[in-house]
Amino acid sequence: MSDGLELRQIVLSRGDEVLLRLDTRIAPGEVLTVMGPSGSGKSTLLSFLTGTLAPDFSASGRVLLDGDDVTEVPPEARRIGILFQDDLLFPHLSVGQNLAFGLAPGGSRAERRARIDDALGEIGLAGFADRDPATLSGGQKARVALMRMLLSEPRALLLDEAFSGLDADLRAQMRELVFARAQDRGLPVLMVTHEQEDAEAARGPVVRIGDA
Incomplete structure (x- = not known):
């Protein structure tokens, strides 16, 4: 049985500035939405989860995927999928x-x-x-x-403003497709977005960081 994605006492910082703190678990098929203004640490969080955190940031805490601690695992071995605004084909x-x-x-x-x-x-x-x-x-x-x-x-899915380049009708269709496929496969999903409609469509918990 999948345990989902657990973010255990995550603290992300740049120098002496703490950008965000997060301690949560995303169940299989659930979508956690993270909302916040530019510069609040949303993209930094995704970089940390994929193992590609830039050297000018620091992080503490553990990332567990289906019970396995992947915090120190190389990016290519984590099996965490990510979709961006651009298709990157x-x-x-x-x-x-x-x-x-x-x-x-x-x-x-x-x-x-x-x-x-x-x-x-x-x-x-x-x-x-x-x-x-x-x-x-x-x-x-x-x-x-x-x-x-x-x-x-992948064993988990990250969405980095994945729907923001689409028009309203297409955006709704892609949200439905992505969320349905994730649920079918039991994938925990962490979605970063500026759009309240995305969060509402996800029907999951919402974490607001920065001044969001």
């Missing part, structure tokens, strides 16, 4: 090749192609494997980026 690769980047090594070429085709069908893009990402709409690119991340089989 590789422009020189096809849609299918972008998705293949998320797959673990191994399996025959046919097996890997079958997994990619299944994944595309799951996000309503069946038959798009050979398409150039440049031919996709913003919403389609966002769905491919989501599925590439899910194919890497």
Whole structure:
């Protein structure tokens, strides 16, 4: 049984300035929303959780994922997925090749192609494997980026203003898709956002930092 993502007595600082304190647990399938103004430490928190904290910041506390302490684990071994505002698809690769980047090594070429085709069908893009990402709409690119991340089989998901580049209708659709996929897979989700609508749609606890 998954234990979710536990942030145990986290304190993030820059020099002598404490940016945030956080002590919480995110259950499998739950979305914790962190809101705060620019400079309040939201992105710094995500960097700490992924193991990429910049050297001018310091942190204390522990990060536990399904009961495993990953605080000192290298970023690539943590299995924490992250989605950004930008889709970050590789422009020189096809849609299918972008998705293949998320797959673990191994399996025959046919097996890997079958997994990619299944994944595309799951996000309503069946038959798009050979398409150039440049031919996709913003919403389609966002769905491919989501599925590439899910194919890497993360144990937790971070959302860094992931919906802010989309128009209102598309934003609502992508929120629903991301939250549903996370719930289906039992992934704890930490979402950083400026938008109250995002927090309401997540239907989970909200932590406000800084002057938010």
